Amino acid sequence: MTPRVPRRLELDPVTVRRARTLARRAGKPVVDLARAHTTVSVERATLRMAGLTGADHENVPWVNHLVDAVREQVGLEHGVTTPIWDALISGAAPDLLTLAQKASSGGVTFRLPEKAHRTRARRAARTAVGRGIRTIDKQRATRERLITRHGDPKQKPWIYLIVATGDIREDIPQAQEAAREGADIIAVIRSTGQSLLDFVPEGETHEGYAGTYATQENFRLMRAALDESSKELGRYIRLTNYASGLCMPEIATLAGLERLDMMLNDSMYGILFRDINPIRTFVDQRFSRQVHARAGIIINTGEDNYLTTADAVEAAHTVTVSQLLNEYFAKEAGLQDWQLGLGHAFEIDPSIPDSFRLELAHALLARQLFPEAPLKWMPPTKHMTGDVFRGHLLDGFFNLAGAMTGQGILLVGMMTEAVVTPWLSDRDLALQNVRYVLNAAGGLTEDFHPPRDGFIQTRARQVLDEAVALLDEIATGSGGADTAYPQPLLAAIADGTFGAMKRPPTKGKGLDGVARKADDYDNPAIDLLETVDPPRSAAGRRREEGATR
Template structure:
């Protein structure tokens, strides 16, 4: 028996074995299929940026709605298909000498004057050599940004964990920036910019600096650049490296992952289960996209955050506690297969038990300690209460204090700042200041309490932790037998049924033909085995 909960190592090992069995068919699906977004991300890594000027409408909240990568991939798909990948047809067209670069090729494609074909023989070799060089140059830029982050962390200082994680999102990037800088000055170690509502359902990445998002700010390459530069400035001011988070989820998960790597973002929400359950994105589409995006994150040194906390906003946090652990174990397996290290696995969970339930705090301690012991090297992300925030700001402030206490007692790595105005209004700066004061007080008063927290082996907390793990193993056994996609279709996670052939984006999935080739996948997989 090990740890504070006296977990049986054999049970833990069995849980991981079953998770690997359950994950393997989905991993094989991702290895043998591509999507329109994977192919577009490949072109982005090769340097194709911008959008067709004709697609910009005056007052358009999301910038150009026809990025050049969409134009090219759509044309290749229509003319020769994507089952061999986009790279060979595109660089074969460039080899004709009629186009100066990818941007001119894209513009001519939009005008209808490019005919794509799939090269063979020496023509395919020449196209492949050129495509490989272009994509690897893009990955080289991501490598340089990773080294830049590592240098800045050394020079500016890395804040001790738990990192204090705070959300901003006004819809206007130029309003987000001063709010993010103010948050850093008040103690935030990680700033997350929430995306505009519904962006995950757009099958293109908007362009430019945007000012009219809805309940969030559009994720664009320019917005990433502006916010990263602003946080670099305030990092120098406060004497610690302030991390930036955004969202690589939805129909453009691979592309946003590539842009995040190019602009030196530090964390990305990256969990296709969230998109399946809460955005009705097709499971096949998003599992394929997730593998590519996680390979990019692994290369970029980005910490991923997963979305298990969201299950508890729809399902009961006690009854469904084991589904969180099951999803975390599956996410761990998917992440490792894509090359992510344990130190990049920001697995999510949450303080969402009904506070009116007797012993709710002890159960929260049991659940949080279980996750900590199952994933000792992972930078766990712990989410504050939302479901049971009633509008009573005084009660909410107290509940957030208990959340902060559980987080520090169980050694969580990332604490998302809870807002007492949750569910009432978008927080004011003053609300954030009070919330940060709550976190600072608890960390200052009880920051080392974990060393004195030792539940009795046969007491309530340890017994509850072992019970949740046992239930997780039982569920993993059923999923290993019946399949993960059927389990999702049956509503196992978040009590929401999502059929394998349903949801948005299925038409963007393509099975590999013999000879499929993608220079980005090739390079990323080589990096995983190096």
């Protein structure tokens, strides 16, 4: 995805290796914690793979009703699929939907079957869930075929633009027009507050606040529209949405079933900025990333958000730490380098002397630490004042930094940021800004080599050293955080290390939806995602393996 970037920072390779070793040491106890637990959303996502859709007259999804009934009768800790398919085999209902409908009114009794009954139920559940995973595999193959047919954008970085009207039928023509004007990726931002809903709305939606609800039908409609645009324009247009919040596993599953190409999926965003329980988040994000790995979806992480609540210079090293942790968690879940859209942002106060040189140092550090990853470079928001002329200039500097440092995914900045939801004309001007800078200066990535011991080299080394020091504190529990937690990373999050937000693992939304797995826990989705590799075409394999070349 990104051009081959020459090594322009003289970073100590021993320091870089130590940073990754410490990230692994800090992250592994959290992975062990995630492996030992399940959540209501993981179980609901598994049922969605088995084909359960729809909602009751109050728009409560049937997957919620069915998981809640099983949880009430036999608990969540065994997994829901064994008692559900035992009930189906026993004749409680002819199909999954009818079973959910009956369970919602208390018309089904669930049990934990034993011996042969348990074996039959688990075999049937694996078959049903396997059909959903095969659908995800087919959608991945369809993406590969369409990219081969239509082609990828010729210029890097890919241009990423947000559409957010609240009405999917208004989003579609705006997204198609944005693609005609040069956008390579369309992100349909979610309605404000959806991340806090413990259910996924059903069907096509026409109202949302500062965004459009993420639903399976909305995914399907937008993907179909962008397929039309891909055919019209002769390049494959990618679609992005958000797999975060209390329904992260379910939305990731729906994205795989409907062939989305990228998903916002950060390991700590929901904890820090939505006060979602840390344990719930880490369990859900591991499952969701396993789905993304299977579906060939590129994740976008959310380090840019830290710089909206913390100073972009003083907290620069926390962004690097989060990137390293996100890399570890992602690869442990099966994602490959070409799927790691690690986030960072152009958020230094422009009134600070040498602010642009600092931005270049931070961007170049990220680029060199993760040379095979399609980094997602985020535009200025915190210091946009409402002066549209100043904002347009600041966006131009952001675009120039992206061109000079070889970023992979460039989110289009809007001059009306902090004023209004952008109009189509605002997007037009913003896209013109991006096109001008990339056409005029796109090749600077080959020519830009900061002096050996100059300002940029020195700043980049400083940030890396500070990141290593912080990782060492986290991994060893020596940073003064509450050491009562057996997972030092959870202690660091509780202590406000990231984004100046203190989030203890005993609090936060969604904790009541977490359960420790019993010895007989079974989930065929996890088994299939961990043991069976996705089928890939030769062309798709070559494209992925050479994504950064």
